[in-house]
Amino acid sequence: GKYQLIYFNVRGRGEATRYLFKDNGIDYDEVNCRENWAKEWKSQMAFGQTPCLKDNDLSLVQSNAILRYLGRKHGLYGSNEEEAAYIDMITEGIEDLRVKYVTMIYKNYENGKEPYVADLPKQLLPFEKLVTKHGDDKSGFSVGNKRSFVDYALFDLLDINVVLAPNCLDDFPALSAFYKAILNRPGIAAYRETEAFKERTINGNGKQ
Numbered sequence: 001g002k003y004q005l006i007y008f009n010v011r012g013r014g015e016a017t018r019y020l021f022k023d024n025g026i027d028y029d030e031v032n033c034r035e036n037w038a039k040e041w042k043s044q045m046a047f048g049q050t051p052c053l054k055d056n057d058l059s060l061v062q063s064n065a066i067l068r069y070l071g072r073k074h075g076l077y078g079s080n081e082e083e084a085a086y087i088d089m090i091t092e093g094i095e096d097l098r099v100k101y102v103t104m105i106y107k108n109y110e111n112g113k114e115p116y117v118a119d120l121p122k123q124l125l126p127f128e129k130l131v132t133k134h135g136d137d138k139s140g141f142s143v144g145n146k147r148s149f150v151d152y153a154l155f156d157l158l159d160i161n162v163v164l165a166p167n168c169l170d171d172f173p174a175l176s177a178f179y180k181a182i183l184n185r186p187g188i189a190a191y192r193e194t195e196a197f198k199e200r201t202i203n204g205n206g207k208q
């Protein structure tokens with residue numbers, strides 16, 4: 001049957017998967033697990049956390065495992081082992097910056113936003129170099145010459161940082177071109193016009 005994405009009504013760690021579905025014309029159902037989370041849902045999750053992807057009787061948690069699974073299933077994991085390795089490397093780099101971001105958002109927004117933004121150019125520079133070296137920024141490919149799952153993780157990482165610091169990509173031509181290329185993909189553009197997308201907060205505490 002159809003994929004189910006079980007998550008809260010936030011972008012958070014589910015948005016990259018939503019973008020993957022939308023950009024590749026893959027149908028799926030959203031299941032909001034906020035109601036009765038602790039009583040009904042949490043105990044069903046391998047790590048007591050969400051997002052969770054259900055694919056028939058497969059129940060997969062861990063957002064990056066979900067992206068990799070869909071990458072393997074839908075030809076979105078590079079054209080060879082080297083590209084797959086770079087895709088993994090960038091995915092881990094995105095995870096590192098995402099953790100810095102969510103720690104600031106949830107634990108230290110008032111005092112942590114300014115130093116986080118001041119440090120952002122240093123954090124984004126590796127991605128500028130990697131996309132330039134291994135990808136095609138104008139096409140929105142992080143690695144190689146076709147789409148991969150990491151494109152959606154990188155796009156979401158850039159997007160939430162642009163919301164936080166609107167000029168953060170100004171000194172990064174490759175990341176700016178990459179961001180624009182994905183933003184202009186028909187499936188992504190249409191999705192970002194929907195009420196569902198617009199009403200979804202980026203983070204659970206409403207800070208962004």
Ligand SMILES: N[C@@H](CCC(=O)N[C@@H](CS(=O)(=O)O)C(=O)NCC(=O)O)C(=O)O
Pocket residue numbers: 008010012013014042048049050051061062063064204
């Ligand atoms: N490493 C996990 C982290 C998942 C996680 O932290 N999920 C949070 C929600 S969110 O931070 O992603 O929005 C959660 O389940 N929180 C509820 C709980 O822990 O009971 C992943 O990448 O999926």
